[in-house]
Amino acid sequence: LPPGFTQVTAGDLPELEAAIGPDTAAVMVETTQGEGGVVPLSTDYLRGVRDLCDAQDILLIVDDVQAGVGRTGTWFSWQQLGFEPDIATTAKALANGLPVGVAMARGEVATAFESGDHATTFGGGPVVCRAALTVLDEIEEYGLLSNVAERSEQFREALGHLDGVVNVRGRGLLLAAVLDDTRALDVVERSLELGLIVNAVRPDAVRFAPPLNISEEETAQAVSVFEKALG
Template identity: 50%
Template sequence: KLARKWGGHGRYGVVSAYGSFHGRTLGALHATGQPAKWEGFQPLPEGFRHVAWNDLAALEAAIDPSVAAVLLEPIQGEGGVHPATAEYFEGVRRLCDERGLLMIVDEIQTGLGRTGEWFGFQHFGVEPDVVTMAKALGNGMPIGACWAKRDVAAVFQPGDHGTTYGGQPLAASAARATLEILERVNAPQLAERAGAEFRHLLETVEGVVQVRGLGLLLAAELAVGLDAKAVAADLLRGGLIVNAVSPTALRFAPPLIVSETEIAQAVDLLSAVLADHLSKA
């Protein structure tokens, strides 16, 4: 809504990436670059188009005078934990500046310390125009927020946007307390240190062929023949919660205060489960 109001009549398009995930309400669903999730909810709102991830040329080719904004994640979480490159985000920022577009960064999964920076875009040295966040903001209390540069935010006038419970005192108080604690414990530093240890151990596990991600948002790509969903189910039975973010990859997003002992226990369990699956492959 903010991008459309800012763009004005005739400039309503939003370009996002295939493999992205931005939500399940109708507009956010169409922004999500996963066509399989669209089925059953057609027709979706118009104005969204999708391009290949990390492909600046494809993005540039998709921009025409009807486009108002580009919407991207710093790391495609639901898409398999695929980080953007610095070159890509720098190029997107340059394109948006040249064409007069908003650069919107979805930090709902990556924001507030998880990647080793307060926000994922900070890894790439760019400054977006709009940032969305939620999840960690309330530490379990439902709350979301949207940042925008002052001149962009100013296009919203009273009555343009609102929610029944938006800004309600309980959720806002929970968010304030959460932010105070995240700052006190230096959440990005915790995620960076624990993530480095976790990545190192994951890379030693037989059956893991690649580890990708940033901080404490990681994915382990499994060897050919291993079924990530079946592995995740066995890990759950062993007491470790992960998800099969693709048919061949497991996503790990532990608490930011995870200990070295807990990381070692998780990797030991993963090693045992993968060894069992490899013996049957």
């Protein structure tokens, strides 16, 4: 963890409340724990975190690096969960492979920054900014948020019927197939051999994070390959 952070159990509101002290400035969460196994935090918990931050007069920061830019079916993950953060970060898919990251803040929070408080050497480069704007235009023009919802349902339905898969969790096109054993690494290696890129995020969980423009046919093909990898 970076200096200054205290880690608490995701989903445990009393533990979070107990960890907040007089020097606490903010709480930072992922709405879906990406590297933690693609574990979606409940709406009640996330709204509870928002209420707790308001009651304690501290900021709520959402790390939307993995779940943002349409990945979960809305532009940002919290938009479907009934709360708003004070600060949010996103990156990864924003420029479709080019290096870019964004930190966003509500007006009164943003005004706490003054000229010279923060700077970057290469921040705001015109090439990556143009790429990011183009990505947003493409998502909007081709209706990819709707496609995320449709393909998510297709993945859930198809993966959930495979032998060896006991659960499918996540939101949108950030999903994990939970296996009935701890051979996720072996399944991932076999999937790669067969041409499917997936990732083991836990010994018993395989992450699916396909392109937002994946088609119905490509989704079916991905599930078919994964079924073969399961053996």
